[in-house]
Amino acid sequence: MLAVKVPKREAENVRRKLIELGVLAKGYSPKREKDFVLFPVTRPVEGFELAEAEFKKTERRPHSYREVVEVPKELRSLLPSSFDIIGDIAIIELPEELIEYGKAIGEAILKVHRHIKAVFAKGSKVSGEYRVRELIHLAGEKRTETLHRENGIRLKLDVAKVYFSPRLATERMRVFEKVQPGEIIFDMFAGVGPYSILLAKKAKLVFACDINPWAIKYLEENRKLNKTPNVIPILGDVRKVTGQIEADRVIMNLPKFADRFLREAMLSVKSGGIIHYYGFDPEEDLFSEHKRKIKNVAGEFGFKVEFLDERKVRPYAPRQFNIAIDFRVWK
Known part of the structure; x- marks a missing residue:
């Protein structure tokens, strides 16, 4: 088979040039001979040393x-x-x-x-x-234990003992980009810390609560793994923490039941602070019912809410979506 023979030190540049010229033969592996590399080509190429060689066919890796x-x-x-x-x-x-x-x-x-x-x-x-x-x-x-990497952090966890969704990595980064240096954050349903550890890179303090002892165990490990001592793990029912924390920002990542904890979230955020609320809803009516509940709970306390953003996070089931609503609370 026709080949171009080049010194090994020039191989990568020549490979790119052959691709650019459209003459590199596909489906074959380059061949090494001492200090030279031979590339299979489909026709003679001016300016290069040509040779004859046998090449091994490369197996196409399946994509799925x-x-x-x-x-x-x-x-x-x-x-x-x-x-x-x-x-x-x-x-x-x-x-x-x-x-x-x-x-x-x-x-x-x-x-x-x-x-x-x-x-x-x-x-x-x-x-x-x-x-x-x-x-x-x-x-x-x-x-079932593994080490997961996303958004520049590492998270150790056991997939059989804690809840974790890799599909929320983009949403977690969206919230991170909104956090201002020096904020105090309350992560109400922290799990192993995908929000808490990430947000701690900018925040002053992150209070991370979860009722699952396995989640808190891994959160403790992840705090050390990522060198974020400003994450404060709290094992227990979030309702018992209410009123003990005054946060600039509250994360409510419990979409199936978040509406049941709106009172706790609003009592734990400063006036002018922001709550990131998550829920599930049918495609036909994505936000209105959740916003109604948010307004009703705020009204019970005499608070006012300012809706900042609403978005579909990801499909959850046929014609069902995981949604996010960001709102500010004024007291």
């Missing part, structure tokens, strides 16, 4: 596990197009028809995504006081 998994043809349309990746663990939601093929699906994910070491299927919905779900091991290592 669906390209390599073996399931009956009639079920292929049911294969999920996405799954959550937390650290080096993948968590996929499988329809009932695909449960018996779970091992094959898990192994296909491991084959395509080399950085993933364990694959689990969702065995139940998020439920209970600690907001966790049952997980079914499909393939890879039988462990």
Whole structure:
């Protein structure tokens, strides 16, 4: 096969030039010979030393596990197009028809995504006081603890013992960009600290509360891991903390039940402070019911609210969205 022969030190620049000229043969690996590199080309190229060589064909890496998994043809349309990746663990939601093929699906994910070491299927919905779900091991290592990286921070956690959603990374960064240096923040449902640790990079203090002892255990570890001693972990019911904290900003990341804690949030924010409220709503009526509840609770205390922003954070279920409402409280 026709090849261009170049000194090893010039190889990368020449490779780019051959791509630019459109002559680099696709599907073959370059070949090394002592201090030289040979690139396969589709035609002679002026200005380069030409040679004849045999090249190994490169295998095309599949982009999706669906390209390599073996399931009956009639079920292929049911294969999920996405799954959550937390650290080096993948968590996929499988329809009932695909449960018996779970091992094959898990192994296909491991084959395509080399950085993933364990694959689990969702065995139940998020439920209970600690907001966790049952997980079914499909393939890879039988462990649920991992180290997740996002937004420049590291978060150690156990996916079977705490609630964590990697799909909120963009939302967490949106809030971070709004935080002003020196703020005091109250993270009412902190989990392992994805908001708390990130916001602590700018805030003066972050009070991080959670009722799950496992979440607080990992929050303590993550505080040390990220060198954020200004995060203050609080284990317990957030209702018992109400009134003891006066924050510039309150995070209410408990979308299923956040409306039940609006009183606690408003009593814990300074006059002029901001609350980041999260909820779930059907597509037909995304914000109005939540805003009505916010106004009603504020009215009970004689407070006024100023709505600053409202947005769809992510799809949650068919025609259902996780929504965010930012509002200021005046006392």
